[in-house]
C-alpha cells in the first residue's frame with residue numbers, strides 16, 4: 001500500500017470496476033469466519049455482479065478527508081463520536097428514524113464539542129450496518145431450530161424457515177437502503193438542518209427528561225454565544241453544514257469486495273461501501289480473510305479488541321494493517337467490559353505506544369457489558385457502560401495517552417433496551433418498548449446523558465497543544 005495522503009481530495013467518480021485482482025482477492029484463499037451459506041450459488045454470483053457495477057456509495061476524496069480528521073484525533077486534537085444501531089434494518093430506514101438518530105448524534109456532538117473545546121468527528125454506524133456476527137449459527141424457540149438472524153443483508157428476523165434462509169439478493173437491497181439512508185444524511189447535514197443555530201430544534205419532539213433539560217440549557221448558552229458573535233459581525237457560513245461519515249462492520253467480504261473501486265486519482269483501492277469499516281472481535285484473526293482484505297484498502301479502518309487481546313496481537317495487527325504507521329489509518333476500538341478495562345487496557349496501550357505506533361484509541365463500552373435480564377432480554381446496565389467509559393479515561397490519563405473517541409449502540413427513539421439512566425429504564429418496560437433485533441441500544445435520553453458525562457471527562461483533561 002502506498003501513501004496517498006499528499007493527493008488533494010476530489011469528488012471525481014473512479015472509473016475502473018472490480019475486475020479480479022490478486023491482491024484484493026487474496027482473502028478468498030484464507031480462512032473466513034461468520035459468512036452466509038450462499039457461496040457459489042447462481043443468485044450469489046448475480047448479486048455480486050450487480051453490486052460490482054453500481055456507483056460507489058462514498059467518494060475516495062471524502063474517505064481521505066476522514067483519514068485526516070482521524071489522524072487529528074489520534075494525536076489528541078479531535079474526538080471521534082461513532083454511534084448507531086447494532087443492526088440497521090431495511091424496515092427501519094424511515095425518514096423519522098434516520099432523522100432522530102442523526103439529530104441525537106448532532107446533539108451528542110454539540111455537548112462533547114462544548115466540553116472538549118475541540119472538534120468532534122461525527123460518524124454513524126449507519127448506511128451499511130446490516131451484517132451481524134453471531135455466537136451461534138442457530139436459534140431455537142419452543143423446540144424449533146432455525147438459522148440465526150445474521151442481519152438484514154443475509155436473512156430476515158421473522159422466525160420462519162423462509163425468512164431465516166440466507167438470500168444473496170438481500171445484498172443488493174442493503175446497497176439500495178444504504179444509498180437512501182446516506183442520501184437523507186447528506187440532505188440533513190448539508191442542507192441547513194445541521195446549522196449550529198438550530199441547536200434548540202434538534203431537541204424538539206423528544207420527551208421531557210433530565211438530559212433533555214440539561215441539553216436545553218446548554219443550547220441556550222450556545223445560542224447566546226452565537227448571537228453575540230453575530231452581533232460582532234462573525235461569518236457563520238462554516239456553521240451551516242457539518243461533516244458526517246458512514247461506517248459499518250466489514251463482515252460480508254463479498255459485499256465489501258464488490259464495492260471496492262480503484263480511485264482514478266491515485267490508482268489505489270477504496271472500499272466505497274462507506275467511509276470507515278471495522279473488523280469485529282470475532283473476525284480479527286491475524287491470518288484470516290477479514291484482516292487481509294482490509295489491509296489492502298485505503299480507507300481508515302478499525303479493529304474491535306476484546307478482553308482476550310494480547311499486546312502481541314495488537315502489535316501484529318498494527319504491522320499488518322498499518323505498516324506505514326500512518327496516524328488516522330488504524331483505530332483500536334476496545335470493548336473490554338467494565339470489570340476488565342482497568343486491568344487489561346494499560347498493557348495494550350503501553351506496548352502499542354512503546355512500539356511508536358500512533359493508533360486512535362476508542363472505547364466501545366457496550367459489547368463487554370451485555371447481560372440477560374430476568375425476563376430474558378439482552379440488555380446492558382447504564383452504570384456498567386458508564387463505568388467502562390470512566391475506566392477508559394482513567395487508563396489513558398494515567399499513561400498520558402489520548403482517549404480519542406466513543407463508539408456506542410444508540411438510537412434517537414424512545415426505546416427501553418438498556419437498564420438505568422437518570423430517568424431509569426426498568427425491565428418491565430422491555431415487553432412494550434424493546435425494538436432492537438440484535439444488541440440493546442442507548443435510547444435518546446441515555447445517549448444525551450452519556451454525552452454529558454463524557455463531555456465532563458473531556459473538559460477535565462483540558463485542550464491538548
Ligand SMILES: O=C[C@H](O)[C@H](O)COP(=O)(O)O
Nearest residue numbers: 086132133134135136438439
Ligand atoms: O453485535 C454484536 C454481535 O452480533 C452480538 O453481540 C452477538 O450476539 P449473540 O451472542 O446474540 O450472537
Ligand SMILES: C=C(OP(=O)(O)O)C(=O)O
Nearest residue numbers: 086280281282304335367
Ligand atoms: C459485533 C459487534 O461488536 P464486537 O465485534 O465488538 O462484538 C458490534 O459492534 O455490533
Ligand SMILES: [Mn+2]
Nearest residue numbers: 086409438439
Ligand atoms: Mn452489537
